[in-house]
Amino acid sequence: MILETKNLTIGYRKQGLIQNLNLHLKKGELTCLLGPNGIGKSTLLHTLTGVLPAVSGEVCIQGQTINTLTPRQLATYIGMVLSQKLTPVNLTVFEIVALGRTPYTNWLGHLTKPDRKAIQEAMELVKVEGFSSKFIGELSDGERQRVMIAKALAQDTPLLVLDEPTAHLDVNNRVNLLTLLKTLAKETDKAILLSTHELEMAIQLADFVWLITEDRNVIAGSAEDLVLAGMMEKTFKGENVVFDNQTGNFKIKYGLNKQVSLHGMGTSAIWTRKALEKEGFEILDNGYCDIQIHIGQHSDNNWLIKANNSEVELNSIQELKTELRSITQHQN
Amino acid sequence: MTFIRSKYLMFYIIASALVIILFLLDIRYGTVNIPLDQVVKSLIGQPLEKESWGFIITEFRLPKALTAVLVGSGLSVAGLLMQTLFRNPLAGPFVLGISNGASLGVALLIMSGNTLFNMLYQLGNWGIVIAAVLGSTAVLAMVLLLSVKVKDNVSLLIVGLMVGSATGAVVSVLQFFSDAEIIQAYLIWTFGSLAGVSWEQLQVLTPIVFLGILLAFISQKQLNTFLLGEQYARGLGISIKKYRIIVIIATCLLAGSITAFCGPVAFIGLAIPHIARAVFQTANHSVLIPSVILIGSVVTLICDMIAQMPGEQTTLPINAVTALLGAPVVISVVIRSRMMKTSI
Numbered sequence: 151m152i153l154e155t156k157n158l159t160i161g162y163r164k165q166g167l168i169q170n171l172n173l174h175l176k177k178g179e180l181t182c183l184l185g186p187n188g189i190g191k192s193t194l195l196h197t198l199t200g201v202l203p204a205v206s207g208e209v210c211i212q213g214q215t216i217n218t219l220t221p222r223q224l225a226t227y228i229g230m231v232l233s234q235k236l237t238p239v240n241l242t243v244f245e246i247v248a249l250g251r252t253p254y255t256n257w258l259g260h261l262t263k264p265d266r267k268a269i270q271e272a273m274e275l276v277k278v279e280g281f282s283s284k285f286i287g288e289l290s291d292g293e294r295q296r297v298m299i300a301k302a303l304a305q306d307t308p309l310l311v312l313d314e315p316t317a318h319l320d321v322n323n324r325v326n327l328l329t330l331l332k333t334l335a336k337e338t339d340k341a342i343l344l345s346t347h348e349l350e351m352a353i354q355l356a357d358f359v360w361l362i363t364e365d366r367n368v369i370a371g372s373a374e375d376l377v378l379a380g381m382m383e384k385t386f387k388g389e390n391v392v393f394d395n396q397t398g399n400f401k402i403k404y405g406l407n408k409q410v411s412l413h414g415m416g417t418s419a420i421w422t423r424k425a426l427e428k429e430g431f432e433i434l435d436n437g438y439c440d441i442q443i444h445i446g447q448h449s450d451n452n453w454l455i456k457a458n459n460s461e462v463e464l465n466s467i468q469e470l471k472t473e474l475r476s477i478t479q480h481q482n
Numbered sequence: 483m484t485f486i487r488s489k490y491l492m493f494y495i496i497a498s499a500l501v502i503i504l505f506l507l508d509i510r511y512g513t514v515n516i517p518l519d520q521v522v523k524s525l526i527g528q529p530l531e532k533e534s535w536g537f538i539i540t541e542f543r544l545p546k547a548l549t550a551v552l553v554g555s556g557l558s559v560a561g562l563l564m565q566t567l568f569r570n571p572l573a574g575p576f577v578l579g580i581s582n583g584a585s586l587g588v589a590l591l592i593m594s595g596n597t598l599f600n601m602l603y604q605l606g607n608w609g610i611v612i613a614a615v616l617g618s619t620a621v622l623a624m625v626l627l628l629s630v631k632v633k634d635n636v637s638l639l640i641v642g643l644m645v646g647s648a649t650g651a652v653v654s655v656l657q658f659f660s661d662a663e664i665i666q667a668y669l670i671w672t673f674g675s676l677a678g679v680s681w682e683q684l685q686v687l688t689p690i691v692f693l694g695i696l697l698a699f700i701s702q703k704q705l706n707t708f709l710l711g712e713q714y715a716r717g718l719g720i721s722i723k724k725y726r727i728i729v730i731i732a733t734c735l736l737a738g739s740i741t742a743f744c745g746p747v748a749f750i751g752l753a754i755p756h757i758a759r760a761v762f763q764t765a766n767h768s769v770l771i772p773s774v775i776l777i778g779s780v781v782t783l784i785c786d787m788i789a790q791m792p793g794e795q796t797t798l799p800i801n802a803v804t805a806l807l808g809a810p811v812v813i814s815v816v817i818r819s820r821m822m823k824t825s826i
Contacts, residue, residue: 199717201713201716220719221716221719221720221721222719223719224719225717225718225719226719228717229717230713230714230717232711232713232714234711234713236710236711237569237711239569239709239710239765240759240763240764240765241709241764241765241766242764245706245764245766246710249706249707249710249714249718250718252703252707252718252719252720253718253719255703257700257703258702258703258768259702259703259706259768285763298714301714305718
């Protein structure tokens with residue numbers, strides 16, 4: 151057990167935002183903190199890392215209550231990575247990772263042999279050792295975030311806390327970063343806690359999930375258990391979006407005001423269905439209504455619309471959409 | 483963070499030699515040019531060919547050259563501290579109104595007629611320095627508070643200019659309500675220049691500049707973490723409040739005391755750190771602090787020599803010379819940060 155909270159209440163200025171938390175983080179596990187915007191994810195992280203004082207209760211890290219630790223001691227327990235983009239400074243990758251050794255170095259910041267070894271290992275773990283003498287401004291956003299993780303690793307702490315580390319990254323880099331964290335948790339036996347908006351990815355990668363619900367409770371458990379209990383669907387319910395318990399994805403809610411029936415199977419059918427929903431059609435499988443669409447009568451890219459006693463054959467989804475629009479306009 | 487590599491050492495040796503040479507040349511040239519061997523003789527206490535030369539050197543040229551070194555190193559360190567504190571490449575004692583704050587402090591001291599200020603006034607040079615340092619601290623604290631609201635570089639610059647001109651306006655109002663005699667005393671102070679600093683004033687200025695630089699030197703490790711931003715610095719176990727206060731005190735001691743005796747000197751504080759970063763390609767304070775001290779001294783000595791216009795009877799204001807030199811540096815910084823390259 152690396153981190154434990156005992157009857158912790160968090161919030162600002164003595165006002166409890168989320169009450170009575172009894173959470174824990176284990177060695178070698180990647181825990182994702184999920185929840186809608188503005189629900190208190192950052193407040194929770196700030197309280198766990200000692201930036202904000204707890205309203206009541208306590209946070210223990212490896213048996214030590216955090217408010218009994220000096221800032222320097224605390225920095226040897228928790229390594230942090232933030233979402234903010236680093237302003238480009240004239241520092242090399244090595245120098246930034248070396249700053250992770252701050253809690254251990256003397257007043258001049260002199261690096262000893264063990265310090266240099268820790269820095270080298272940290273850079274190798276996140277695979278940035280190849281550009282250790284490059285300036286941070288020369289790197290891509292994804293690489294910069296990896297450098298910041300290396301800095302946190304060089305800090306040599308049992309716990310890593312990341313506050314939305316993927317916020318400024320593109321999809322590819324997000325996946326890479328989260329997979330990297332998953333591997334790091336296993337390889338280094340650290341506890342890693344990160345807050346994220348990436349619900350779908352978190353479900354696929356996290357060992358453990360803390361979900362802050364709408365009514366300000368934190369539910370902890372396996373992602374799959376939370377999905378099955380319907381917690382995800384309930385928490386991430388938007389006006390125009392819904393969490394699909396079947397697929398673990400978000401689905402956009404379209405105003406479905408027209409009906410078609412769809413006949414066919416395979417990948418073509420899946421994408422035809424998506425296109426039709428976007429157009430506002432409710433789809434009746436194998437039922438029969440005024441407009442019928444048949445897929446793959448002659449080949450894979452072939453659609454047949456039967457409506458108003460006539461049949462039209464089409465060769466792309468675009469043509470299908472155009473045809474449907476003209477049919478429904480006539481009906482109105 | 484890293485070892486003092488041999489290339490740094492070479493630079494420090496060359497730059498130190500340059501400071502000594504320029505220091506001697508600065509004493510040599512002026513309205514009366516004095517041969518170099520006589521300058522050296524005078525400094526090591528041997529008799530000179532002409533007695534008047536000895537008088538010129540000890541009473542005018544030597545204190546002026548010492549002041550140039552103090553001003554150059556002090557303002558450069560102050561500028562470096564401010565750029566790191568605000569994480570803004572355009573911060574500097576002059577542009578953010580710190581010098582104006584010092585002027586306000588002195589104006590209050592001379593013109594307000596308040597008992598507290600009168601007591602300070604009785605302290606002479608120390609009183610002026612205390613007033614100037616307090617004035618600059620007030621302005622820096624205000625700009626720092628506002629900087630929490632404005633994140634981007636140029637807005638902060640505008641805020642600094644506004645605070646600076648508001649401070650200037652208060653001085654004008656004070657002048658309006660003051661007697662001619664008192665205004666004269668204040669105006670004489672504002673005409674301050676490197677040449678106007680006496681030995682008595684140097685006895686005050688030197689320890690304060692040394693103290694400011696010492697504070698910067700002992701905070702170098704913390705300053706390096708400041709480069710990553712406040713939150714990261716805190717995560718590394720730095721007590722932000724404590725070191726922010728130390729940095730503010732150091733900056734105000736340096737900028738305030740120098741302004742108190744020499745008047746506002748533009749752009750040294752802003753430009754020198756950028757020159758040092760361009761030379762060494764680093765933002766590491768353990769390298770930058772000694773570098774800006776050396777480069778600042780070199781540049782200010784050169785500026786002073788240009789201002790003297792050797793052989794001519796007139797001198798240029800030092801402020802004009804430093805501005806001519808600093809403005810292009812500032813423009814290049816703005817262009818470079820527009821291109822999203824590194825800035826601090």
